[in-house]
Amino acid sequence: MKVIDIINNSKTTQFSFELLPPLKGNNIQTIFDTIDKLAEFSPAYINITYHREEIVSRPGVSGGVEFVKVRRRPGTVSVAAAIQQRYKIDVVPHLICGGFDMQETEDALIDLDFLNIQNVLVLRGDADKITGKFEPKVGGHRHAADLVRQISNLNKGIYFESLMEKPEPTDFCIGVGGYPEKHPEAPNFESDIQHLKEKVDAGASYVVTQMFFDNKKYFDFVNECRAIGITVPIIPGLKPITVKDHTNILPRVFNTQIPQELVREIEKCKSNKDVYQLGIEWTTMQAKELKAANVPAIHFYTMGRPNNIAQIAKIIF
Ligand code: FAD
Numbered sequence: 001m002k003v004i005d006i007i008n009n010s011k012t013t014q015f016s017f018e019l020l021p022p023l024k025g026n027n028i029q030t031i032f033d034t035i036d037k038l039a040e041f042s043p044a045y046i047n048i049t050y051h052r053e054e055i056v057s058r059p060g061v062s063g064g065v066e067f068v069k070v071r072r073r074p075g076t077v078s079v080a081a082a083i084q085q086r087y088k089i090d091v092v093p094h095l096i097c098g099g100f101d102m103q104e105t106e107d108a109l110i111d112l113d114f115l116n117i118q119n120v121l122v123l124r125g126d127a128d129k130i131t132g133k134f135e136p137k138v139g140g141h142r143h144a145a146d147l148v149r150q151i152s153n154l155n156k157g158i159y160f161e162s163l164m165e166k167p168e169p170t171d172f173c174i175g176v177g178g179y180p181e182k183h184p185e186a187p188n189f190e191s192d193i194q195h196l197k198e199k200v201d202a203g204a205s206y207v208v209t210q211m212f213f214d215n216k217k218y219f220d221f222v223n224e225c226r227a228i229g230i231t232v233p234i235i236p237g238l239k240p241i242t243v244k245d246h247t248n249i250l251p252r253v254f255n256t257q258i259p260q261e262l263v264r265e266i267e268k269c270k271s272n273k274d275v276y277q278l279g280i281e282w283t284t285m286q287a288k289e290l291k292a293a294n295v296p297a298i299h300f301y302t303m304g305r306p307n308n309i310a311q312i313a314k315i316i317f
Contacts, residue, residue: 002173098125101139152203240279
């Protein structure tokens with residue numbers, strides 16, 4: 001079923017979570033083990049992230065350093081298909097602009113269609129870690145809105161490769177990312193939500209937010225979106241902190257502020273075991289308030305570690 005239908009047909013807040021494909025060299029059992037820990041809370045759907053190739057350095061054969069392209073986490077589509085087949089739970093593979101040209105994107109969408117996967121979360125993909133800039137592949141998309149447009153066209157039977165006589169339309173439900181605390185590259189909040197509106201106007205049915213630790217940021221964001229005419233469901237994304245270093249890492253990587261009250265509580269923790277417990281309590285508090293506000297779903301970033309999410313889900317769902 002499509003995520004938008006799941007949400008529209010449900011009167012209560014749904015539970016969903018995100019998984020990363022296993023690191024290359026590991027088998028899919030790690031994915032199944034994660035789902036087995038969370039299945040009892042009846043997830044409405046499961047997202048699977050997409051990971052572009054990265055440039056890494058390694059010692060060269062004749063001394064010095066050489067740079068090579070690696071893909072650490074391939075397999076998004078096959079992981080999605082394997083989950084859907086084994087658990088009969090709807091899946092949402094992520095599809096990114098980075099690393100694809102339009103032809104390859106079209107082929108990936110055809111694979112998903114044949115696998116009866118009707119949902120995609122459309123993202124641009126991260127900027128290059130070294131240059132800090134995002135560069136599309138030649139013939140690829142620079143912004144997520146362009147990729148949304150390509151899929152919306154496919155849903156109307158308009159293919160990139162226009163040689164077929166009677167091409168069948170696809171029927172994808174498209175989600176996109178939104179940033180309650182602004183996307184890090186956006187010059188200001190106003191332009192960022194205008195670009196979000198562009199994605200919705202291009203055909204996205206719902207928005208999933210970047211993680212946040214202060215619910216007020218989410219509620220303000222929803223109000224700002226509504227004020228400029230974004231009417232689709234906005235699903236909050238939550239992640240429990242697990243280690244002290246998160247107070248530095250998460251704001252830097254995800255452009256999210258950790259509230260002072262939480263920072264103070266983290267500082268009082270004697271060990272990361274205490275931080276882990278605090279993370280569960282804080283996220284549970286956030287989830288309770290969001291559920292009371294009747295948000296469509298709460299989406300958890302598992303980062304491959306389901307135990308804390310299971311403890312939260314046990315209380316909330
Ligand atoms: P866009 O919507 O293209 O926006 C990127 C930036 O460009 C923003 O600053 C925006 O304001 C600006 N912009 C947009 N349109 C225009 C325009 N026309 N002109 C000028 N500026 C414009 N990354 C992955 O690699 N794999 C994943 O699986 C993945 N999953 C994610 C899941 C969620 C829920 C979220 C929120 C993020 C995820 N990301 C993932 C990270 C994402 O790829 C990055 O945040 C990326 O930097 C931006 O993606 P976007 O789709 O929001 O891009």
